[in-house]
Amino acid sequence: MAQQKYDLVQPIKLPRYKIEDFLRCSRCFYLDMKYGIQHPFGPSFSLNLAVDQLLKNEFNILRKRQEPHELMKKYGIDAVPYNNTELFDKWTNNRFGIQFLHKDTNFLVTGVPDDIWVNPKGEFYIVDYKSTSTTKPISLEDEYKQGYKKQVEIYQWIFRKNDFKVSDTAYFVFANAIKEGDMFDGKLEFEMSIIEHKGDDSWVEPTLFDIQKCLASDTPPVSSPDCEYCNYVKMVGLSAFKYKPRKNRKK
Numbered sequence: 001m002a003q004q005k006y007d008l009v010q011p012i013k014l015p016r017y018k019i020e021d022f023l024r025c026s027r028c029f030y031l032d033m034k035y036g037i038q039h040p041f042g043p044s045f046s047l048n049l050a051v052d053q054l055l056k057n058e059f060n061i062l063r064k065r066q067e068p069h070e071l072m073k074k075y076g077i078d079a080v081p082y083n084n085t086e087l088f089d090k091w092t093n094n095r096f097g098i099q100f101l102h103k104d105t106n107f108l109v110t111g112v113p114d115d116i117w118v119n120p121k122g123e124f125y126i127v128d129y130k131s132t133s134t135t136k137p138i139s140l141e142d143e144y145k146q147g148y149k150k151q152v153e154i155y156q157w158i159f160r161k162n163d164f165k166v167s168d169t170a171y172f173v174f175a176n177a178i179k180e181g182d183m184f185d186g187k188l189e190f191e192m193s194i195i196e197h198k199g200d201d202s203w204v205e206p207t208l209f210d211i212q213k214c215l216a217s218d219t220p221p222v223s224s225p226d227c228e229y230c231n232y233v234k235m236v237g238l239s240a241f242k243y244k245p246r247k248n249r250k251k
Contacts, residue, residue, distance in 0.1 A: 011101055014211070016111040016154045019204075020147055022211050025227035029211075030220045039229055051131040051175050051190075052114065056092075059115055063088075071173070072117070075194045079125055082116040091116070100161040102205070105212040111155045115173075123167040126155045126199070131190075133177035138193050140172070148172065149197055157201035170197045 022029040031037040062069055063081035072079060082088055091098045097112040115127035128151065132138070140148060152170040159166045175190040214221055223230035 011106050011108040014107040014109050019154060020150055025224040026214050026221040027223045028229060030214055033215060048131045052129045055129045071192055071194055079117040079119040082118045098158050100158050102208055105208045107208055109158055111158050113155045123165045124159055125167050126152045126170040128152055129173050131175040138174045138176060140195055140197060153199040153201045154204055156199050157204040168198050170199050
């Protein structure tokens with residue numbers, strides 16, 4: 001099976017979510033990066049995206065005024081939304097984001113945070129918006145939410161590498177849609193909350209070296225035992241398919 005070369009001069013773009021893919025299943029990551037074999041895409045979460053945009057609109061008003069949100073006051077967060085419009089608009093744009101070239105691996109690590117708050121000491125708080133609908137208490141302890149923590153820790157690492165002062169504290173703004181009520185009346189009501197997370201980005205750089213080693217291999221790594229996609233592929237016998245590698249990038 002022919003291999004894609006990854007020792008090219010041009011940096012390899014490595015978005016935040018690709019790092020998370022590697023952590024979930026290195027085999028799926030390998031087949032995606034080297035052969036372009038991606039998981040089937042499900043429908044986009046349009047309601048979640050709408051909530052994200054409405055939150056951004058609301059915080060942007062306060063960004064211009066340099067005022068904290070009432071929710072920030074409620075949770076005792078001494079900060080205001082970051083107000084450098086030129087930088088902030090670039091960081092939160094999916095076409096750009098914030099980037100850092102890790103020269104030892106030649107990976108251009110990228111991320112697109114939802115928001116940045118800044119405290120009186122000039123430290124950045126990485127902020128992520130999340131929407132859900134549950135009657136359970138909002139927390140970060142669910143198994144599937146562990147990826148949320150990795151997400152903001154990658155952002156913390158990238159901002160630090162760009163020489164910004166970044167607090168270990170990150171915040172998740174949760175919008176929880178309320179299911180109770182007699183009438184829908186074409187409106188969703190949300191209960192808003194903020195969850196704090198103390199980040200630790202010390203795992204990020206070692207993971208980049210692990211990814212480099214993975215991609216340099218001539219054979220795919222073994223599947224993660226918890227990977228539902230790999231288990232499905234094994235079950236239906238798709239592992240016998242011949243994969244065509246990606247075309248080499250031009251030097």
